[in-house]
Amino acid sequence: MKNMYSRRDSLKLSLLAGLGLSLQPSYGFFNSKDKVRTRPIPKSGEALPVVGLGTWQTFDVGTSVEKRKLLTEVLNQLHGFGGSVIDSSPMYGSSEKVVGDLTGQLDFQKELFYATKVWTSGKQAGIRQMDSSFNKMGVKRMDLMQIHNLVDWRTHVKTLKDWKAQGKIRYWGITHYVDSSHESLERIIASERPDFVQFNYSIRSRHAEKSLFKTIEKYQVASLINQPYEGGSLFRAVRGKELPAWTKEWDIHSWGQYFLKFILSNSNVSCVIPGTSKPHHMIDNMGAGLGRIPNRETREKMASYVKSL
Template structure:
């Protein structure tokens, strides 16, 4: 991922903060040794609140066998929890990510962990076996959220997940996609079955889900997790070396990364987003988006307009 810092001294400031205690945070022009409470949103079916910035593990945590990378990921994970992080999302689809994550969680204080993974296979028995393996790899007693990955055999797995939830083996049930071609099927699934969570791709450039899926989720009381918030880094390339507008200070935004994340989580239907990174200074920047203020409806429109102008330039 290519992320360019747009303010003088921003990169140096991030490096400085990353080396300090986790209770420090950035405000415009000032470093304060004081803890802040991260912005949280409620899960509609329970009113349980979770921070609006979570963490993904796709690609970044697929590092089994590489001690140097794993050690670095441990620092990334520590930074996440120091800054009030909670929801971590993974999947059997992500190579060794669940295995690496479980290794690291053994040595990190993670009382706030909201563990979310997925079932990604065909057939009831294969699904049960896969979910049991995920629990073993994570080293946890139960998952907070189990999701059906990319709608794969979703009718079969939904029956299993409903039974597991009734037995207290999982807390919430979800379904996911990161592909626009599956939106119609996802819409039908959400319209006809009581899911607690849905996960989908959404960012300031790709806003297709605003038309039907986000309104449906809000109407049916379904929590929304947003994946690919940076469009796999493409958003940064579109604004590379371009300055942030001065008015972003109004909602305590200090980088393009925070600009993109605050835009997403300020949508009324979105519960949280899960940017993935393997760099501590990017984790610091990501988590900083979950503090302070969020843009309002009018500011969101101005953000859209600004991004469209800059990305064409």
């Protein structure tokens, strides 16, 4: 049998009952009792699962009953494998409200790590937007509030520092998603010392390795990684391609896990947050946090292999 494991058609699940409410993985290489590894948040030492969940587009489903049932199973699988981080934003349409509605009905709601963002200009506008996010996500205290794409960051930093001191938020951070903003992120990290920074990083987009990772290590900042699949282009690049045989040595069983384990092989990555609305993709993503993590030599081998395709 070929060592082929495509994202679309090689994730084999048993019978899907109740519109996705009873998915059971039938993988031979891990089971639902396995839990993903954790890494400490530098500023506090709190253990954070290394694979989380992004909600851009995927949770913007409004009131659709069928889509909400599938997303509930996505959340069940996230928690079932020990994950907790859910990242959203007021920019993501109905995502915050959907997250709040669905997690409010789950018995593990208090075990989740809620992260969202402020995405507007002006102090009072920012406060109103963040208060709205609290209400939509159904939390009295936000685990992580971030300044989305550095919009009016100088204003919001003051509010977030005050809110953390008051206990209204546990951590605060800054975000962006393009290489050209990495230098700005570094300058703000050095001057304002956020708890978290969120940015883009992937097997073919390694600009953050130039100095951003060194900066977060120096100032003890946790990192959330967005764009891990480069908007899906990585899967298009490997479509129809076999996984190398040597990936089995690193407990890699799919291209999705290949791409995520490359990211997690960087010890300065706290958590990677791929988005999905499909339960079987959530299971596959969580598999990247299980088993062995590639060493430095292997991560370069992984990158070279993808480049050669």
